[in-house]
Amino acid sequence: MAIAIAVIVLALGSVLFFFLSPWKLTPLASNWGTIDDTIHVTIWVTGAVFVAVNLFLAFAIIRYRYHKQRRSxxxxENKRLEAWLAGLTTIGIAALLAPGLLVWGAFVSVPENAHEVEVVGQQWHWSYRFPGEDGRFGAVQTRLIGPDNPFGLVGDAAGQDDVLIQSPRLVLPVDRPVKMVLRSKDVLHNFQVANFRAKMDMVPGQVTYFWLTPTETGEFEVSCAELCGIAHFAMRGRVDVVEPAAFDDWLAEQPTHAELAAREPGDPEAGEAHFASCAACHGSEGQGNPDQNAPRLAGLEPWYLERQLELFRAGARGTHEDDTFGQQMRPFATQLPDRQAIADLAAYLQTLPGGPVEASLSGDAKRGARLYRTCGSCHGAEGQGIRATNAPRLAGMHDWYLARQLRHFREGIRGRHPQDLYGHQMVDMAQVLVDDRAVDDVVAHINTLAGSGEE
Incomplete structure (x- = not known):
């Protein structure tokens, strides 16, 4: 009897929890209210079956409980019962599948007036491409993808005016249908924006798509809804839905493939003049200065240095009240007038030897090696840095600086600014370091990696 009562309480409690729960669907911000309708149909059908099965189970426990005077x-075989079960199951399955099939048909039937945007997924990053004025995407080939050609464009005429967005932030106009063309560089991903009620798998070697019409302005989170690797949970982006005029202005500011190809590389000679103000803290060879709390710069990749200097200039770094040394750095970064000056400075820093660094922190490198397995997925097994995952070099950098930044990420002092999208990933990843001891241990392991202390 006690088991029967427990089953009844479980069934009724689950129903009450569903109706009284504070957790609801995110606010709808697209035309796909029919997705909500299919979800509700699924909940009612499966909920009714759940309650019926559990109440029948409780009835069977009570009705057919053991009695020493009764034999089973x-x-x-009971053909009547089997017919009832088959009929009810058929009705239930049809009620689940039929609405979904109708919605799916509409989901992939793109209106003729829809504009297009391509979404490219990779571990663990989103990037986007818009067709240019000709309204056509340029051809791409996976084998051409590389650091200097992240989209794999073949360079045909149609691709010269393609607008390339290498940031995880996408902007879309409100009340305008858009076809989302999806492809993956590496493994299976899934592009999902919960508020749009829209998602689709991204299969390597294939192109998939769906369409939607954003109906509400605002900022909405992009997530990967397919387990794609160790940092899957940190593969996030943002969609900003704005008024059409604001979208047109934003799109006009983004570089085309031809413009990116025509950009001048950084000039080390010009960068040397910009470095004069940096040398006072970071050293004449970019070797860093612990007494000034200035980390080593020599040895860091130009693309990473450029991104961090842009973040300092934009106020996405160095503005948190607890980031004292970041606040000191920001005024120097704002002295760089434009992107070319930043590229020049980064190119000059690449020419500096930097010199070896000495370990200053004590930690358990063996324990740190286990913790570093998560870090190594992005930064490389030897801490060499991997551009494809937007992860900088760690080996050979000052351990006291690495430890401070890991603590800042863990505490949200660094990486929480809306414009620092890769910083958001690091905030999530740094949570695996549960205390200061864990931080010191993983940095102690980084001190042992190939490249540490080398010129």
Missing amino acids: HYDP
Whole structure:
């Protein structure tokens, strides 16, 4: 009897929890209210079956409980019962599938007036491409993808005016249909914006798509809804839905493939003049200065240095009240007038030897090696840095600086600014370091990696 009561309480409690729960669907911000309708149909059908099965189970426990004066009767076949079960199951499955099939048909039937945007997924990053004025995407080939050609464009005429967005932030106009063309560089991903009620798998070697019409302005989170690797949970982006005029202005500011190809590389000679103000803290060879709390710069990749200097200039770094040394750095970064000056400075820093660094922190490198397995997925097994995952070099950098930045990420002092999208990933990843001891241990392991202390 106690088991029967427990089953009844479980069934009724689950129903009450569903109706009284504070957790609801995110606010709808697209035309796909029919997705909500299919979800509700699924909930009602499965909920009714759940309650019916559990109440029948409780009835069977009570009705057919053990009694020493009663013997069980074996009935190997009951055609009437089987017919009822088959009929009810058929109705339930049809009620689940039929609405979904209708919605799916509409989901992949793109209106003729829809504009297009391509979404490219990779571990663990989103990037986007818009067709240019000709309205056509340029051809791409996976084998051409590389650091200097992240989209794999073949360079045909149609691709010269393609607008390339290498940031995880996408901007879309409100009340305008858009076809989302999806492809993956590496493994299976899934592009999902919960508020849009829209998602689709991204299969390597294939192109998939769906369409939607954003109906509400605002900022909405992009997530990967397919387990794609160790940092899957940190593969996030943002969609900003704005008024059409604001979208047109934003799109006009983004570089085309031809413009990116025509950009001048950084000039080390010009960068040397910009470095004069940096040398006072970071050293004449970019070797860093612990007394000034200035980390080593020599040895860091130009693309990473450029990104961090842009973040300092934009106020996405160095503005948190607890980031004292970041606040000191920001005024120097704002002295760089434009992107070319930043590229020049980064190119000059690449020419500096930097010199070896000495370990200053004590930690358990063996324990740190286990913790570093998560870090190594992005930064490389030897801490060499991997551009494809937007992860900088760690080996050979000052351990006291690495430890401070890991603590800042863990505490949200660094990486929480809306414009620092890769910083958001690091905030999530740094949570695996549960205390200061864990931080010191993983940095102690980084001190042992190939490249540490080398010129």
